[in-house]
Amino acid sequence: MRPINISLRIDVSITPQTGSPRRLLAWGARRLVLWCVLALAAIFFAVPFVWLLLESTRTGQDSLVGHPLGFGSFHQILLNWQVLFSGFVGQTATWIANSALYSGAGVLIAVVLGIPAGYGLAAFEFIGRRPLLIATIIAMLIPTNALVLPLVLEAHTLKVLSSPLAVILPYGLFPFGVYIAYLYFDTPRIHRLLASARMDGCNEWQAFRAVALPLSTPVIGLVVVLDFIASWTNYFLPWAMYWAFDQTGRYPVTLGIAQQLMAGPTYGGYLLRDLQLHTSAPPSVEALLILVSCAPVIIVLVIAQRWIVSGRTQGVFM
Amino acid sequence: MLLATVGIWPAGYALNLALTSFGGAFTGFANFAKTYNQGFLIPAFEHVGEFMLIWLTALIVIVIGLSLVMHTLSRRVSAPFRLLFYIPAAFAGSASVLVWLFMLQPGMSPWDFVLQILGAHTLGDSLASGDLPIVYALIAFWTGAGGWILVIHGALTNIPADVLEAAALDGAGPWQTALRIKLPLIKKWIVYMLIVAFAGGTQLFAEPQLISQASQRLVDPLWSPNTLATYLAFQYDNFNYAAAIAIDLLVLALVCAGLLVFRTGLFKAD
Numbered sequence: 092m093r094p095i096n097i098s099l100r101i102d103v104s105i106t107p108q109t110g111s112p113r114r115l116l117a118w119g120a121r122r123l124v125l126w127c128v129l130a131l132a133a134i135f136f137a138v139p140f141v142w143l144l145l146e147s148t149r150t151g152q153d154s155l156v157g158h159p160l161g162f163g164s165f166h167q168i169l170l171n172w173q174v175l176f177s178g179f180v181g182q183t184a185t186w187i188a189n190s191a192l193y194s195g196a197g198v199l200i201a202v203v204l205g206i207p208a209g210y211g212l213a214a215f216e217f218i219g220r221r222p223l224l225i226a227t228i229i230a231m232l233i234p235t236n237a238l239v240l241p242l243v244l245e246a247h248t249l250k251v252l253s254s255p256l257a258v259i260l261p262y263g264l265f266p267f268g269v270y271i272a273y274l275y276f277d278t279p280r281i282h283r284l285l286a287s288a289r290m291d292g293c294n295e296w297q298a299f300r301a302v303a304l305p306l307s308t309p310v311i312g313l314v315v316v317l318d319f320i321a322s323w324t325n326y327f328l329p330w331a332m333y334w335a336f337d338q339t340g341r342y343p344v345t346l347g348i349a350q351q352l353m354a355g356p357t358y359g360g361y362l363l364r365d366l367q368l369h370t371s372a373p374p375s376v377e378a379l380l381i382l383v384s385c386a387p388v389i390i391v392l393v394i395a396q397r398w399i400v401s402g403r404t405q406g407v408f409m
Numbered sequence: 410m411l412l413a414t415v416g417i418w419p420a421g422y423a424l425n426l427a428l429t430s431f432g433g434a435f436t437g438f439a440n441f442a443k444t445y446n447q448g449f450l451i452p453a454f455e456h457v458g459e460f461m462l463i464w465l466t467a468l469i470v471i472v473i474g475l476s477l478v479m480h481t482l483s484r485r486v487s488a489p490f491r492l493l494f495y496i497p498a499a500f501a502g503s504a505s506v507l508v509w510l511f512m513l514q515p516g517m518s519p520w521d522f523v524l525q526i527l528g529a530h531t532l533g534d535s536l537a538s539g540d541l542p543i544v545y546a547l548i549a550f551w552t553g554a555g556g557w558i559l560v561i562h563g564a565l566t567n568i569p570a571d572v573l574e575a576a577a578l579d580g581a582g583p584w585q586t587a588l589r590i591k592l593p594l595i596k597k598w599i600v601y602m603l604i605v606a607f608a609g610g611t612q613l614f615a616e617p618q619l620i621s622q623a624s625q626r627l628v629d630p631l632w633s634p635n636t637l638a639t640y641l642a643f644q645y646d647n648f649n650y651a652a653a654i655a656i657d658l659l660v661l662a663l664v665c666a667g668l669l670v671f672r673t674g675l676f677k678a679d
Contacts, residue, residue, distance in 0.1 A: 121583065125478050129490060132475055136494050139508050139551065142519050146511075159519040228676045232605070232666035233659070236612035240638055240655030244648055274677065326502035326615045327635070335643040348503040352510075352623040363627040366533030368514040370507075377511075381504045388499035396492060400559045 143378045147171055151373030163375070171379045180372045180380060185340065186347035187384065193255065193329070193343055194322035197262020201318045202311055205265055209272020209310075210303050214285060224273065231266035236327050243331045253341060257332040262322040268314040275310045276303060316395045323388050344384035351377055450654065453634045456542065460633075461610045463546040468606055472554050473599065476561035477587045484566065491562060495555035505552045506619040513544065536620060536628055545616045553609075557602050564598040565591060601673055608665035611658055614639075634658055 142160060149163035150170075176183050212224055242261055246252045275281070281303065288298045326345040333341045334349070342350070351370045370377050392399065475494070479487035500508060511517055513535035515524045529535045536544065568591060576590045592599075617632035618639070631637045634654055642651035670676050 125481065128475070128478055132471075133490060133493055136497060136551065136555065138519050139512055140496060142511070143508065154517065159517060159521060225670060228670050229663065229666040232608070232669050233662045234609045234612045236609075236614055236635065237655075237659050237662040239614075240635070240642070240651055241659065243642070244652055244655070247648065270676075320499075324499070324501040324504075327612075330614075330618070331639060335639070345502040345504070348507055349619055349622070351507065352619060363533040363536065363624060364531055366531055366536070366624050366627060368510050368517070368532050368623065374511060374517060377507065381500065381507060385499045385504050389496060392495060392499050393492065396495065396559075399556075400563055 146378035149375045154374045171376050174376045186342050186344045190343040193258050196259045197322045198318045200263025201265035201268045205268030206272045208269045210276050212273040213276035227266045227269050239327045253336050253338040265318045272310050313398050453637045459542040460545050472557045480565040494558050497552045501552045509548045564595040568594050604665050608662050
């Protein structure tokens with residue numbers, strides 16, 4: 092049953108303090124400015140997204156002559172879709188499958204290793220626990236890009252460059268999962284439950300398996316959502332592992348999108364001020380590619396917004 | 410106990426990586442000195458510095474401003490706005506760069522009138538070297554600001570109602586409440602945002618790499634430390650220089666992480 096939320100927040104700026112006309116006028120003016128600011132921000136954030144939606148309904152001809160925010164037809168989406176998966180823009184289906192494989196496998200590793208690790212940190216006292224925790228927190232606060240070059244250098248020496256493992260293993264490294272599991276398990280409630288489980292004759296494995304694990308579904312959900320988004324949208328790591336070695340069959344969608352920028356004139360004496368955007372396919376197909384490749388993340392963002400906020404405030408960034 | 414040792418894995422893994430790349434650079438500390446003397450690295454850091462100045466200012470002014478504005482509305486009214494601001498985060502990575510290349514292409518962009526006012530008639534005009542930090546900050550802001558708005562707005566809603574009520578009874582207007590009551594109370598989160606955004610900003614890669622690629626390398630491919638390092642590694646096979654730059658960046662990131670852990674008190678490690 093959902094708890095009923097009764098908000099008693101008294102907001103000082105929503106209602107005018109007194110009814111005098113001048114006050115009322117000032118209040119109204121403030122409201123107006125406030126809504127203008129919000130509307131401007133909304134336009135800034137929404138226009139590129141709206142453009143993507145509208146563009147994907149248009150033909151290549153529409154994009155050249157029509158208004159940038161014009162609508163084509165619903166039928167054209169289907170045609171653009173066929174072009175998208177025809178091999179014209181590249182191996183679209185393979186890219187999406189790769190993205191799903193890499194982020195899926197990465198998330199699996201993050202959960203399988205991270206949850207027990209966090210549990211271990213919370214449930215046991217041992218030498219080196221605090222340094223280990225601090226190391227975990229620092230590892231999660233380091234931007235993911237900072238580890239890309241060291242990883243490439245390592246993959247280079249280990250000769251695993253251009254194998255799927257080169258990105259799956261780093262995606263599985265999700266210290267935030269360890270930390271959030273630790274926070275979750277290190278509460279009096281869980282400690283009491285574990286103590287009574289041991290009293291009832293559970294060994295450590297059983298205590299984890301039968302008590303801690305079933306209780307940890309919210310944490311697992313959080314790790315799945317956050318690691319999925321971080322992995323799916325990652326660009327630098329797969330770029331460093333696959334792009335430089337032309338492993339086109341291994342590309343996730345983020346690299347597939349990057350590949351759209353390959354075409355264009357390369358003759359000598361070409362000046363920057365003459366530059367126009369060149370993509371492999373018409374803008375409408377590219378717009379559809381962007382929408383299709385980002386759709387899983389958009390869906391997750393909308394559904395799991397609340398979880399993502401709690402993740403961000405605790406140290407995970409996408 | 411066995412499970413606990415698994416905890417070492419992620420932490421140890423990261424450490425191991427740092428050490429292996431050091432191994433590459435161990436042939437001499439000279440690699441560090443050389444990267445500085447080559448004359449690429451300082452400009453790269455300067456570029457990122459310019460970008461950061463715009464990006465962090467935008468975060469402070471616009472993100473905090475919008476969060477304060479939304480905090481004066483009820484949660485239900487502001488919720489769709491917060492979601493709208495956050496959706497571009499789904500385009501992080503390469504998608505946002507491609508989207509913004511379309512946004513910066515005169516004739517095709519919905520912002521065409523703005524580009525015309527600014528005197529941009531080709532994509533190249535939009536990407537003139539002086540504009541690059543602004544362009545990258547724009548992309549970073551479009552994808553990243555929404556997430557920070559959620560954090561700052563969340564921090565604001567955690568301010569107890571009686572504090573705001575007391576301020577109102579004492580005669581504080583909305584401006585005073587915002588600047589003197591609300592801002593000091595969420596200072597910790599603002600510092601947190603700035604340090605994290607700074608650490609992330611030093612790692613700028615997708616934007617300069619893709620825009621250089623889209624311009625047939627007419628836009629500097631060595632623009633940021635990360636694009637410089639990958640260029641050295643993959644175009645010149647100089648993995649030692651790349652490792653030296655990677656370590657520079659990693660040290661910066663570690664300093665930021667250390668500040669967050671030991672100075673902000675936001676993380677629990679006991």
